[in-house]
Amino acid sequence: MLKIKNLEAGYGKLRVLKRISLHVNPGEIVTLIGANGAGKTTLLAAITGLIRATAGEIVLKGDNIERLKAEEIVFRGCSLVPEGRQVFATMSVRENLVLGGYVQHRQGKAKMQEEIEYIYDLFPVLRERRNQLAGTLSGGEQQMLAMGRALMAKPALIMLDEPSTGLAPLIVKNIFQIITRLREAGNTVLLIEQNAKAALRVADRGYVLETGKIILQGASEDLLANRDVQRAYLGRDVKEN
């Protein structure tokens, strides 16, 4: 689905990502964990075309996308749920979803309504709030709206940037349940998280990013059991084990 080879990117002279390689297979949940400043968000910005890769390749469904414009990449089937939700605050919940479905708008109005109903079924709270302005929603509801908006594009690959940040534990649990349901529905997910434990529990595989390099990768169970990962990301002291 997604294959990244020796990707390098950064801001100005600052090289944030150093020869990153990773891949995501169809139907998988892959998580990328790492501390603040490791380069997680930069990697997503490079994949979505918000910043230009300075070297390396990004291949989506067999096509190179590293030279495409950000809006074209969305049309190719890769959607990002950005950090901090970034909903259209001054527009209603329904309008946010309609805009999310913009890349599919040629399918017609009936199809659009069908998709919106699907999102409402996935996130019932959005149906209740459909005419409310997005800016008036709670943090958890905005996260759900941001996910719903990205799903409206029917992406082959959906990428989530820190969906749990700043949310109450109960809501975080809910969000992760929905991510699992997305895989059941056939979606492919790339999940970026600081909450490593929760992320590894839902993911099939994981990568650990540190100062712009991938230092570890493997099946989620293996990473959960790995002592270095435990010490650095799961908040468990080595002596306890």
Added chain:
Amino acid sequence: MTLELFSQYLLAGVTYGIIYAIVGIGFNIIYNTTGIINFAQGEFVMLGGMIAISMHQWLPLPLAIVAAVLLVMLIGALVEILFIRWLDRPSVLRMIIITIGISILVREAALHIWGEGVRSLPYFVGNEITTVRIMGARVSPQVLWVIGVCTVMVLALSLFFKYTLQGKKMQACAANRVAATLCGISTKNMVTLSFMLSAGIGALAGCVMSPITYSQYDIGTGLAIKGFTVAILGGLGSSMAAVAAGLLLGLIESFSVSVVPLAFQDAISISLLLAILFLRPHGLFGNKDAADLKEF
């Protein structure tokens, strides 16, 4: 003040007010999608009137107006494509200087093409001395044309933003540019579209007002100042607030004539602009918190 005089001032105020509102809305449309103030906005109004007058030599009036509006929209798009589109994240100051430069360029070009002469389109109905009586006041039917056309434009624009996908895409750019890009919306095309749209409404306003206010190569600057005052007065970014602010400014100007000499009319709107910038920079109807988040 007699009722006749009151109605006379009232209608004059509404007429000018709605023209200011249209210029103010033009500012807002571009501000919303780009975050910049396009100081060439008044030039679009001037071009609308001037081109329609030239076209009217060959075409019947309605066609001349349609052609002028389309041509000015094209000019708006060209201005954006030539001067703004290729800039990579320009600073607000740079954009302001560019738009002021464009306005000078357009004005000088107009001076060369049409000269200094004062021109005007013919009255749409009747002539200079035709009047209709409204609430005791005697006004030219052209006043009704101005009020009618501008009102229809305001309504059409709000319907456009509320119900069409293009309108929603433009709104999305205003609300959150990065998120709009992530929805697959080309923000650059939306910026071009916003220039075309505000050029178009400016040009149409320029045509309907031409018979009563006349067209000349340098009317753009004055209109831009009034329109800017209105946009700031209402709170940048909100079109309905610009209409309210436009009517307010128009009425203040027209009623002020009964108290102070006519020559002070422009001074009044500029003092109002200064007062607003000092006291309520987020506008009469704007939200302070929202204004604090804006870069300009």
